[in-house]
Amino acid sequence: MKTLLLLCSVLAFSATGRAAQGVKLTDADGFVRVEISGKFFTDYHYANVPRPFLYPVIGPTGAGMTRNFPMKDVEGESHDHPHHRGLSWSHMRVNEVDTWGEVTNKSGKIVHQKFLELTSGAKVGVLREENQFVSVAGKVVGSETRTLRFYDRAPERVMDFDIVLRATHGELVLGDQKDGGMGIRLAESMRVAGEKKKGEKKAAPGVGHIVNSEGVRDAEAWGKRAKWCDYFGPVEGKTVGVAIFDHPSNPRHPTWWHVRTYGLFTANPFGISSFEKNPDKNAGNFTIPAGQSATFRYRFYFHEGDEQSAKVEERYGAYVKESEPAAKAKR
Numbered sequence: 001m002k003t004l005l006l007l008c009s010v011l012a013f014s015a016t017g018r019a020a021q022g023v024k025l026t027d028a029d030g031f032v033r034v035e036i037s038g039k040f041f042t043d044y045h046y047a048n049v050p051r052p053f054l055y056p057v058i059g060p061t062g063a064g065m066t067r068n069f070p071m072k073d074v075e076g077e078s079h080d081h082p083h084h085r086g087l088s089w090s091h092m093r094v095n096e097v098d099t100w101g102e103v104t105n106k107s108g109k110i111v112h113q114k115f116l117e118l119t120s121g122a123k124v125g126v127l128r129e130e131n132q133f134v135s136v137a138g139k140v141v142g143s144e145t146r147t148l149r150f151y152d153r154a155p156e157r158v159m160d161f162d163i164v165l166r167a168t169h170g171e172l173v174l175g176d177q178k179d180g181g182m183g184i185r186l187a188e189s190m191r192v193a194g195e196k197k198k199g200e201k202k203a204a205p206g207v208g209h210i211v212n213s214e215g216v217r218d219a220e221a222w223g224k225r226a227k228w229c230d231y232f233g234p235v236e237g238k239t240v241g242v243a244i245f246d247h248p249s250n251p252r253h254p255t256w257w258h259v260r261t262y263g264l265f266t267a268n269p270f271g272i273s274s275f276e277k278n279p280d281k282n283a284g285n286f287t288i289p290a291g292q293s294a295t296f297r298y299r300f301y302f303h304e305g306d307e308q309s310a311k312v313e314e315r316y317g318a319y320v321k322e323s324e325p326a327a328k329a330k331r
Contacts, residue, residue: 023125023150025118032118032127037154042087044127044148050102051110052131052146055086057184059302060155063236067185067263077188078195084185084264087300089163091270093175094133095141100179108135116145125150142172142288157302164295167288176284178223178258178274182298183266184242190233192218192261203262208233210259211307213316219261223275227254228316230307231265239305243312245319247297251286267298297323 024035030047033040039058046052059065068074070082083102090110092100097108110131117128127148132140142165149160161182165172174180188195191206211217212226221229227248232241244267246255252269259265268275272284288294299319303310 021152022120022122023152024120025125025127025150027115027118034125034150036125036150036152036157041150041157045086046112046129050083050085050107051088051090051099052112052129053085053088057087057302058157059235059240059242060157060304061235061238061240063187063238063240065187065190065235065240065242065302067188078262080195080262081185081264087161087184089146089161089182091174091180092177093173093180093270095171095173096175097133097135097141099133100177105136108133108141110134110144113143117147123152140169142166143168155304157300159300160298161300162295162297164293165288166293167290170290172288172290174270174286174288176270176273176280176282178268178271180270181255181258181266181268182244182296183258183264183268184244184300186231186233186242186263186265187235188263189235190231190240191263192233195262206233206261208263209306210261210265212257213254213313221257221259223256223258223271225254225256228312229257229259229265229267230310230312231259231263232303232306232310241303241306241310243301243303243307243310243315245299245301245316247299247323248320250296250298251294269296 026033032044034042042054042057044054055071056064057066066086069077090100092098099108099110101107111134113130115129117126119126129146131144133142145164147162151158190208192208194204194206210221210231212221212229214226216224228245230243255267255269256275258268270284273281301315
């Protein structure tokens with residue numbers, strides 16, 4: 001009898017252990033909850049929002065790495081740019097429809113249509129979604145299919161965000177604009193520069209840092225081209241960071257970085273006039289002919305420490321190498 005009870009206990013423990021492994025995606029009617037190795041990672045908000053986004057995003061130490069505002073009001077956080085919601089893709093000029101800002105009666109939306117796949121797995125969880133770009137007047141100007149892959153690679157946190165822009169309603173033009181692209185608004189404590197107070201000429205220095213693959217750092221990294229960029233700083237007493245990888249197959253690789261010292265961190269291949277000081281305000285226009293599409297692929301690597309201790313360059317190389325078979329299969 002004791003042997004039987006012991007065997008049952010071992011089996012129960014093993015089952016619990018197995019259940020805690022892998023990636024679990026749960027549709028909770030309005031958002032998808034993502035758990036990795038039994039721990040909460042993020043919620044993907046897709047219903048009744050200006051655009052789908054991830055918030056909060058929990059880093060490898062168990063602390064949140066995204067600013068809470070405007071989803072949650074936390075004392076001490078800045079309230080600038082209320083449209084900087086967690087982690088998301090958007091753009092200010094999609095056939096001149098603004099899906100980046102949230103200006104009443106002026107801004108359009110990215111509207112969820114349906115999930116094409118929502119799969120949990122032992123090593124990876126996959127969320128594939130179809131959305132439409134909709135003007136403030138309700139006109140659909142184009143579509144997108146995005147695929148998010150969440151990996152169980154503890155203690156790191158790794159996710160891929162691939163987006164296919166589709167010219168389903170005539171020609172689709174991503175206009176020259178610095179405000180747009182694949183990005184995240186980071187926790188306040190990670191700032192390179194503190195919040196600028198009223199009456200101050202210059203913001204006080206923060207303790208976070210920015211560095212890109214070319215070795216350009218902090219404020220100088222804004223508007224520069226690089227294959228990856230990393231933003232790190234303290235959160236709840238520990239140094240953590242996030243690197244965004246721009247895949248070599250992306251149009252206009254290596255991308256430009258709209259990365260600010262106050263915590264905005266975005267890969268943007270469209271804002272050439274601003275980044276290159278080009279007087280042609282449409283120099284960065286990216287046109288997708290009617291019926292065609294364009295694919296952009298990114299990886300987010302959430303890590304402890306700075307870019308050196310986290311081996312960001314090495315991880316970028318691994319990302320490119322592991323994605324090569326999939327890229328060749330599509331040719």
